[in-house]
Amino acid sequence: xxxxxxxxxxxxxxxxxxxxxxxxxxxxxxxxxxxxxxxxxxxxxxxxxxxxxxxxxxxxxxxxxxxxxxxxxxxxxxxxxxxxxxxxxxxxxxxxxxxxxxxxxxxxxxxxxxxxxxxxxxxxxxxxxxxxxxxxxxxx
Numbered sequence: 001x002x003x004x005x006x007x008x009x010x011x012x013x014x015x016x017x018x019x020x021x022x023x024x025x026x027x028x029x030x031x032x033x034x035x036x037x038x039x040x041x042x043x044x045x046x047x048x049x050x051x052x053x054x055x056x057x058x059x060x061x062x063x064x065x066x067x068x069x070x071x072x073x074x075x076x077x078x079x080x081x082x083x084x085x086x087x088x089x090x091x092x093x094x095x096x097x098x099x100x101x102x103x104x105x106x107x108x109x110x111x112x113x114x115x116x117x118x119x120x121x122x123x124x125x126x127x128x129x130x131x132x133x134x135x136x137x138x139x140x
Contacts, residue, residue, distance in 0.1 A: 040061065040065060040067070040068060040069060041068075041069040041070075041071050041120075042054060042057055042058055042061065042068060042069070042070050042071065043071050043072070044070060044071065044072040044076050044079050044080050044083070045072075045076050046072075046075050046076040046078075046079050047076075051079055051082060051083065054070075054079065054083055055083050055086060055087070058070065058083060058087060058093075058123070059087070059092060062087075062092060062093055062123070062125050065125075066124060066125050067096065067122060067123065067124045067125065068093070068122070068123050069120055069121070069122045069123075070083060070084060070120070070121045070122075070123065071118070071119070071120045071121075072118070072119055073103060073105075073116045073117070073118050074116045074117060077117060077118075077119045080119055080121055081119070081121075084121045084123060087123060088123075091126055092125075092126060093123035093124060093125060093126050094123065094124050094126045095121065095122075095123060095124075096122040096123060096124045097120075097121075097122045098119070098120070098121050098122075099119070099120045100117065100118065100119050100120075101117075101118045101120075102115045102116065102117060102118065103115070103116050103118045104116075
């Protein structure tokens with residue numbers, strides 16, 4: 001049985017507008033254009049780093065910026081959904097948009113094109129005062 005080599009999206013933050021935030025270690029580097037840049041993306045892989053790495057990276061990114069885009073291909077999609085749900089449940093972020101698509105990748109062994117599912121979830125910083133629900137005590 002031939003194995004299909006994954007064309008993984010890698011880890012860390014990538015910035016589509018060029019310059020600025022690009023590394024795998026999780027260090028967020030601010031440059032002059034960091035405030036004006038859009039398209040900040042965390043490309044999640046389920047093989048390179050653990051879920052907690054991407055969760056903490058998204059939290060740190062949201063502390064500095066107003067939004068973050070979580071992106072994943074194939075088997076990493078559940079990881080992105082879990083990260084998004086944790087951030088929403090904890091009141092750190094709110095969902096702005098979700099987009100799904102397919103991406104054509106090349107199978108290295110067979111030399112053919114394979115379609116992979118892709119998800120992009122954009123989260124925005126949540127106002128901490130209005131979003132945290134405080135459970136009420138039940139009086140008996």
